[in-house]
Amino acid sequence: MIDAKQVLHVARLSRLELEPGEVEQMATELSSILGHIEQISKLDLDGVEPTMHVVPIDGGLRDDEPEPSLPIEVALSQAPKANAEGFIVPSPQA
Template sequence: MKITREEVIHVARLARLELDETDIETFSHQIGTILEYFDTLNQVDTQGVKPTSHAIFLTNAFREDEIKPHLDREKAMANAPEKENGYFLVPRVIG
């Protein structure tokens, strides 16, 4: 297999996901098959080929640093699952 159970668990941790036993099993198998398929790319000679990350060539899109109309705090925070006094509330970080 191209990817082990342990690697799936490790990557899931990096991605802040919690997988159960069934998921680990299914994902290792499915992702293994997909990674094997990716090996077809090794048939392509890419020596000296520049990588493309964007299909349209644009230089940096600069603009003046000006204050424009923006959402007020209440609206910006309206979808927060938990908040208090204008702050986002999260579980205790420092013990």
């Protein structure tokens, strides 16, 4: 159903790293779950609209009025690395 190569591809898309031993186990577990899930492909769903949200949402946006927000130092206070102005991350070019 889903093999080691696909698992590695999905792991990369997911920004997850798997140990060599985890790849086979993940393939087995995902295949077992997908095997159960695939029963829905047998249903006749022609012409059935998808449901994204069960409650009607009017898409209402707030008025574009400035409201008080977190001070910068508070917003940054939980970051693993930050300076006075922003979050610090390794350079994407490194």
